[in-house]
Amino acid sequence: MFEKILIANRGEIACRIIRTAKQLGIATVAVYSDADANSQHVKQADEAIYIGESPASQSYLQMDRIIQAALDTGAQAIHPGYGFLSENDQFALACEKNNIVFIGPPVAAILAMGLKATSKALMEKAGVPLTPGYHGTNQDADFLKQQADGIGYPVLIKASAGGGGKGMRLVERGADFLGALSSCKNEAKSSFGNDEVLVERYVMNPRHIEVQVFGDSHGNYVHLFERDCSVQRRHQKVLEEAPAPQMAEAKLEVMRQAAIDAARAVNYVGAGTVEFIVEQDGTSYFMEMNTRLQVEHPVTEMITGQDLVEWQLRVAFGEPLPKLQHELHIHGHAIEARVYAEEPEKGYLPAIGKISYLHYPEQNQNVRVDSGIVDGDEITTYYDPMIAKLIVWGKNREAALVQMHHALGHFHVEGLGNNIAFLDRIIRCDSFKHARLDTNLIQREDEFLFKNIQKANAQLIISAAFTALLSLFKQNITANNPVWQAESLWRLNISNSYPIKFKLDDENILVNFSPVEHGFIAEYQGQNYQVSGTLIDQNSIHIEIDGKKDKLAFSQNETALTLFSNAQNFKFAYIRPDFNTDDSDSNDHNLKAPMPGVITKVLVSANDHVKKDDVLLTLEAMKIEYSIRAPQDGIIAAAYFQVGDQVKAGDELVEFQVLAEDVA
Structure with a gap:
């Protein structure tokens, strides 16, 4: 087994990997940026190497610095976690060139599955079912619209290099296609450096189910069953559970076998996840393969009793899979909730700032918390605003729901907004309780989730x-x-x-x-x-x-x-006396930044006339783009920022004057 590994990541996943490495007697090296100098993964690792400034582009995405850190510390392997460089074929290749083991799949497998269009062509050849659509390389806008017209609306435009819900646009009418295509391509270029897209039929009321697969260098392949990840907002997962409820076993077996066929088709080694879009009748279509460990892997661990990080380490070291298919079984039911610093009632606006009080529920064999955050830590604009993953297990789904409700009730965060109450409402809503799952669940339960929030009695x-x-x-x-x-x-x-x-x-x-x-x-x-x-x-x-x-x-x-x-x-x-009640200089019509971020578009200038809801500028924060819109018809008196400018929460972005007739 490895004697020392470097973890090219941060936060909860770095802490998670360190935990397993310690159990196996493996020394760990952490890397960190300015913002993470005092973080938990730095404190828990045996060694820690500084790699750059706070923005990920200047630290966690700096391949050369990470490789050098591994060489300098004598690390034999690098675990990339998820996100950042975990699916970067150039990083995997750099590891190989420097005789460092990349704890992930071969470069060829990353390349094969890295682009949706390429992977779907491979899957079609392997007999894995695909969603009807255009998966080719022709990116001419008029050609893509013709394809969409032929598929029939609604269609989904998806970034070929995308992931995490970015670079996706739902188009319900042909008249909206070209505008949505342009927007999708811009986001894809910004997020992934690649603006190629594919177009697929939009499956109505779909479930999102993924299968955990593993392969080794000896030609063995297994699946560790499936996870239902249907509960999403903005195409990003909120709750995950395993196994998938209310699904016929025969339909599940089709997916599980298709996942193994997908892995075998690219000679896959290590942990991977094959994702499917699933009709309500259980018919499934290949969506993509994530060539890494997933955020939601703990629910699989809870129902199988297996440590997937340990599996990754053993397979990367050249050992065969710890278990074969007939040795793997499902025990009970597990649910994971992603606790975020965000405000669901305000459009999931990320919450930035210091956590003044943090209390996790008591952990035991039924309750697990994966986190890299402790009391007093700060959530910044530089990284994902997840505070922790809360994972519970029960002997059946009903028992797991009870465990989750109890655990959320003992998860306390103060100092910034969070989604704990929102998560609790989701698990108590009728659709989730009765496993009526699809990716539109949150919108469907809008009345319960947003309009009947408990007031203080x-x-x-x-x-x-x-x-x-x-x-x-x-x-x-x-x-x-x-x-x-x-x-x-x-x-x-x-x-x-x-x-x-x-x-x-x-x-x-x-x-x-x-x-x-x-x-x-x-x-x-x-x-x-x-x-x-x-x-x-x-x-x-x-x-x-x-x-x-x-x-x-x-x-x-x-x-x-x-x-x-x-x-x-x-x-x-x-209540304290307020001696500063003079608000004569305030201007309710000046639009301010709702959070810290970077200006990505400025669409207006001084003296422009705008209509209500026109987009004036866009702001990117926490990997999400927000549009600042005109509150009503008016005139732009001044715009104070340019593209690329960094703004703070509360900064005045534009001076907006209401038209005279609106004031009257």
């Missing part, structure tokens, strides 16, 4: 106020330890009432507490409640309200207290 508000009160006293207050002994706030002949004031969602809240024999009477909105309890520690409280006992988690700082309940968080801001 009286019990939560009183709990927050009581937590603040106990924190103020800094001691537990009980019948045997009254308030006048806890703090020097009691005064003779002065009313012993303690008001707690908050602001929650722009609403002012006042709760008055009066000591009684067994705790307090809390007065809120004209109602009285009997309250008692104790602080367990600085982030949890036991509380009893009118005989109902709860244990709640919270975090607080000098400006606010956040209460966590049922996978949701409620932020109660302390």
